[in-house]
Amino acid sequence: xxxxxxxxxxxxxxxxxxxxxxxxxxxxxxxxxxxxxxxxxxxxxxxxxxxxxxxxxxxxxxxxxxxxxxxxxxxxxxxxxxxxxxxxxxxxxxxxxxxxxxxxxxxxxxxxxxxxxxxxxxxxxxxxxxxxxxxxxxxxxxxxxxxxxxxxxxxxxxxxxxxxxxxxxxxxxxxxxxxxxxxxxxxxxxxxxxxxxxxxxxxxxxxxxxxxxxxxxxxxxxxxxxxxxxxxxxxxxxxxxxxxxxxxxxxxxxxxxxxxxxxxxxxxxxxxxxxxxxxxxxxxxxxxxxxxxxxxxxxxxxxxxxxxxxxxxxxxxxxxxxxxxxxxxxxxxxxxxxxxxxxxxxxxxxxxxxxxxxxxxxxxxxxxxxxxxxxxx
Numbered sequence: 001x002x003x004x005x006x007x008x009x010x011x012x013x014x015x016x017x018x019x020x021x022x023x024x025x026x027x028x029x030x031x032x033x034x035x036x037x038x039x040x041x042x043x044x045x046x047x048x049x050x051x052x053x054x055x056x057x058x059x060x061x062x063x064x065x066x067x068x069x070x071x072x073x074x075x076x077x078x079x080x081x082x083x084x085x086x087x088x089x090x091x092x093x094x095x096x097x098x099x100x101x102x103x104x105x106x107x108x109x110x111x112x113x114x115x116x117x118x119x120x121x122x123x124x125x126x127x128x129x130x131x132x133x134x135x136x137x138x139x140x141x142x143x144x145x146x147x148x149x150x151x152x153x154x155x156x157x158x159x160x161x162x163x164x165x166x167x168x169x170x171x172x173x174x175x176x177x178x179x180x181x182x183x184x185x186x187x188x189x190x191x192x193x194x195x196x197x198x199x200x201x202x203x204x205x206x207x208x209x210x211x212x213x214x215x216x217x218x219x220x221x222x223x224x225x226x227x228x229x230x231x232x233x234x235x236x237x238x239x240x241x242x243x244x245x246x247x248x249x250x251x252x253x254x255x256x257x258x259x260x261x262x263x264x265x266x267x268x269x270x271x272x273x274x275x276x277x278x279x280x281x282x283x284x285x286x287x288x289x290x291x292x293x294x295x296x297x298x299x300x301x302x303x304x305x306x307x308x309x310x311x312x313x314x315x316x317x318x319x320x321x322x323x324x325x326x327x328x329x330x331x332x333x334x335x336x337x338x339x340x341x342x343x344x345x346x347x348x349x350x351x352x353x354x355x356x357x358x359x360x361x362x363x364x365x366x367x368x369x370x371x372x373x374x375x376x377x
Contacts, residue, residue, distance in 0.1 A: 002362040006134040007106055011349040012098060014090065015141070015342045019161025019304070021059075022342045023093045025100075026108070026349035031342045033097040035059035039085040040069030058092040077162040077183055078112040080119055084210050087130060094131065102127075106135035106358055108349050110144055110341050113158075113167050113179045120376070121369035128364045135358035138376040139345050140174050142167035145302035147344030151237055153291070154298030155284060157276065157315070158341075160304035161186040164263065164276060164281040168295050173377055178286035180279045184266045187303040189259050192269065193217055195257040204250065214305040214350040216242055216252065217259070223310035224257040225317060260308050264318070277318035293377050297328045 010025040022031035036291045040062030042054070044289035050176050056062075062069055072373055074085035082303050090173070094102050107127050111120065120138055127133045142165070151173040164182040220240055239251045262268050264275040274282060284295045296319070301312065312333045319329055334340055359375050365376070 002134060002360050004360075006104055007355050007358060009105050011096070011106040011108050012100060012102070013108045013110070013342060013345045013349065014093070015339075015345070016075055016086075017160050017162070018073075018078055018082070021075075021089065021093070022339060023098060024342065024346070025098070025105075026346050027121065029343070030336065030339050030346075033093065034339075035093070035096055035097070036063055037073060037075050037089060038062050038073045039074060040065060041072065043068055043070060056088055058089055061128055068083075075162075078160070079116070080122075083122060083126070087126060090126075090131070090364050102131035102133050106137070107131075107133045107134065108137045108139055110141050110345055110347050111138045112141050112163065113165055113174060114176060114181070117373060120372050124359070124364065124372045125369050128361055133361070135360045136364070136372075137349075137358055138372055140167075140377075141341045142302065143169055143172060143174055144341040144344035144348070145337070146300055147172075147348050148340040149300045149334065149344075151298055151300065153294050154300050155280060155295040156300050156302050157280060157306060158302040159185050159263065159276070160303040161305070164279075164303075164305065166276070166279045168283050168287050168291075170287075170294075175287055178283045180274075182263075182266060182271075182273050182276065182279060182284050184262055184271060184273075185303075188262065188269070189221070189305065190214055190217055192262060193221070193255060193259045196259060197252070200253070200255065204244070204249070212245070218307075220252065221256050221260055221308055223260045223264075223308045223314045225310060225314055227257060227261055260311070263305070263311075264314065277315055279321060280315070280319060281322040293327060296323055297330050299329070299331045300340075301331065301333045302337050302340045306333070306337060314324075 010027055013024055013026055015022040020034050021037040022034050023241060024032035032250050035057050039055040057065055062071060072082060072085045074080060074082040094100060102342045111124055117188050124136055127136045142158050145156050146154050146169050153170050162185050164185045166180045168178045190213050194208055238253050240256060241249050241251055243249050266273050284292050316331055359371050363371050
């Protein structure tokens with residue numbers, strides 16, 4: 001039986017990304033736990049006694065034992081693709097990272113824009129039937145990110161590990177008909193950087209694994225304001241040193257700005273889609289003319305892939321060329337925008353007025369999974 005007093009407990013908030021899964025409790029300044037969304041299953045021929053005793057490993061524990069495990073990534077391009085492993089991931093977060101009983105906590109799940117109906121209903125079904133949560137809600141990722149900037153109307157540029165999208169929002173509701181998506185994001189930049197480094201002719205004393213290339217990307221890559229002028233410089237003027245884990249030092253050149261360029265010019269990967277600046281303009285122009293100026297005047301960056309130095313300045317420069325003359329432009333780039341959607345969800349679930357938004361277990365019993373279509377926009 002549903003107990004309304006449980007709605008007074010802090011809500012568990014999950015932001016399930018392709019590259020990172022963030023989890024924590026409402027009212028807190030940031031997620032308590034940030035883990036890699038990976039589940040490792042022991043190989044049949046493993047000789048490690050610990051691996052034989054445990055059925056699976058989650059997150060960094062799985063990555064640490066990668067040689068003895070089959071690694072499964074249940075989220076691809078922002079969407080859940082393997083539900084059994086996703087259940088294991090949530091179970092681990094509930095029990096071992098957050099140390100809460102799901103039957104006593106409301107749960108808010110942050111979802112990507114244009115999340116398929118089947119996925120939304122499956123999430124609700126799993127939370128209520130498998131984890132017995134007292135209440136549940138689905139919040140749009142971009143809307144939550146906009147809340148974190150204290151706005152309810154604006155355009156969110158969201159780029160994480162698996163997907164980049166532009167989402168116009170009016171009075172707290174996303175406008176699905178104007179959402180644009182580009183399947184070029186953090187993982188593609190990492191893969192592209194790996195290819196360029198290997199093609200550069202440089203010799204690397206250690207293996208160029210994903211973690212190493214990610215580190216180079218996050219520490220050294222940047223977005224050039226005028227990439228077409230960069231080739232004018234001599235090669236030795238753009239070399240940057242990077243110290244490898246084994247102590248050796250390598251020098252990296254123009255790959256550092258060429259790699260993030262695929263966000264602005266995806267045709268460099270053979271993907272014939274508009275770049276991120278044209279995506280912003282296109283999304284806004286699909287909206288009612290009466291709100292277009294409001295959207296240009298409140299552009300909010302969200303997601304770790306927008307953290308590259310120069311990203312904000314390059315986007316502003318190109319939007320000034322795309323927007324009508326005299327259009328007010330403002331870009332908000334919070335330093336913690338990697339977690340902005342989670343932070344926004346934490347803020348909104350802390351409000352007393354949010355209690356009426358929850359889908360309770362009683363609602364689920366009465367209306368079934370379709371209730372998320374009626375209540376979560």
